[in-house]
Amino acid sequence: MTQSLLLRCITSVVRRGAVPQPGRERGATVSALHGSERKGPSMKASRLFTLLGSLAVLISLGAGAVRPGAAHAGAAPNLLDRNTGIVVHNPKIVNLYWDGNWDGDNPSFHRSSIDNFTRDLVGNSHYLATAGQYGVGPASFGGSFTPSWLCGASRSGSMLSSVTLAAWVTCEVLVPGTGVPYPDINFNGIANTLYVVYLPHGTRINDTYTLPAVSLFGHTYGPYTIGNASCSSTTAGGYGGYHAFSFGGTNAFAWAVVVADCAQGSFGSVTGIASHEIAEASVDPYPTASWINSSLPSSSIFSDGEAGDICEHKSSPNVTIDTFVYARYWSNRDNACKP
Ligand SMILES: [Zn+2]
Numbered sequence: 001m002t003q004s005l006l007l008r009c010i011t012s013v014v015r016r017g018a019v020p021q022p023g024r025e026r027g028a029t030v031s032a033l034h035g036s037e038r039k040g041p042s043m044k045a046s047r048l049f050t051l052l053g054s055l056a057v058l059i060s061l062g063a064g065a066v067r068p069g070a071a072h073a074g075a076a077p078n079l080l081d082r083n084t085g086i087v088v089h090n091p092k093i094v095n096l097y098w099d100g101n102w103d104g105d106n107p108s109f110h111r112s113s114i115d116n117f118t119r120d121l122v123g124n125s126h127y128l129a130t131a132g133q134y135g136v137g138p139a140s141f142g143g144s145f146t147p148s149w150l151c152g153a154s155r156s157g158s159m160l161s162s163v164t165l166a167a168w169v170t171c172e173v174l175v176p177g178t179g180v181p182y183p184d185i186n187f188n189g190i191a192n193t194l195y196v197v198y199l200p201h202g203t204r205i206n207d208t209y210t211l212p213a214v215s216l217f218g219h220t221y222g223p224y225t226i227g228n229a230s231c232s233s234t235t236a237g238g239y240g241g242y243h244a245f246s247f248g249g250t251n252a253f254a255w256a257v258v259v260a261d262c263a264q265g266s267f268g269s270v271t272g273i274a275s276h277e278i279a280e281a282s283v284d285p286y287p288t289a290s291w292i293n294s295s296l297p298s299s300s301i302f303s304d305g306e307a308g309d310i311c312e313h314k315s316s317p318n319v320t321i322d323t324f325v326y327a328r329y330w331s332n333r334d335n336a337c338k339p
Pocket residue numbers: 023024025026276280306308309
């Protein structure tokens with residue numbers, strides 16, 4: 001990720017007063033050392049300890065771009081390249097609201113509304129059906145959770161770093177007693193459980209990091225200087241969300257964040273951002289390692305290269321299904337944005 005990309009992200013994302021739009025995402029990865037393969041709570045706690053101890057290093061991955069190998073995405077319809085082909089095979093979406101008083105602080109989009117949208121996403125809308133061609137099968141809703149006291153503050157602060165965010169997500173997911181389900185075990189390269197974090201009104205993400213180069217799955221990440229920020233209700237420009245992954249238990253697991261403040265009260269904007277990130281996290285859970293447009297330079301691959309990004313720039317980036325606004329994403333099979 002280059003500084004020019006960062007500037008572009010800051011100046012070109014969610015527009016004030018615009019119709020609901022999916023937020024631009026930035027690939028973010030957070031890694032930690034694998035712990036024991038045992039599933040007991042005490043082992044989970046020790047793994048978390050290890051993970052937190054490693055966060056200073058991990059952060060560097062925190063928004064790391066992946067430089068793809070050979071550039072080979074061609075003209076339509078094959079805008080998305082398989083690369084490693086690792087996907088979330090059966091996304092089980094778990095909503096994490098970082099605000100113990102979510103409904104009071106976010107009256108335009110109550111938890112129940114967002115949860116109902118999530119149920120529709122995995123159910124009646126068939127939103128992820130298009131992702132079937134990339135290996136994503138039936139999805140499910142894994143529940144809705146507010147912060148556990150075990151993981152610190154009951155509401156995210158006004159300015160959040162991706163380090164802090166990643167630590168909170170991994171705590172909620174891995175520490176016994178939070179109530180949040182552990183990542184599903186599978187042998188497909190990443191857990192099926194996909195956690196979606198909703199940040200409340202008044203919270204913005206802002207990071208400045210320089211990341212070392214790291215290799216994963218044959219891809220080299222970094223080094224990159226990250227100086228990126230999300231939008232907010234008072235700050236135009238910046239991304240509305242991103243997706244990332246963490247290691248925990250026997251698997252890595254994917255997670256996404258939705259900066260609800262960017263929606264400026266528009267529920268459709270919240271669901272647009274969320275669906276965009278869920279689609280992309282499903283088909284590219286290790287950002288840029290799977291289904292992306294590999295022909296793009298690293299300077300724009302995060303803003304333009306993923307399934308949702310390709311459609312974000314087209315004339316009808318969103319579609320309404322079952323009263324919910326969804327972000328379209330690219331279908332190689334249809335040579336079009338779907339659904
Ligand atoms: Zn995107």
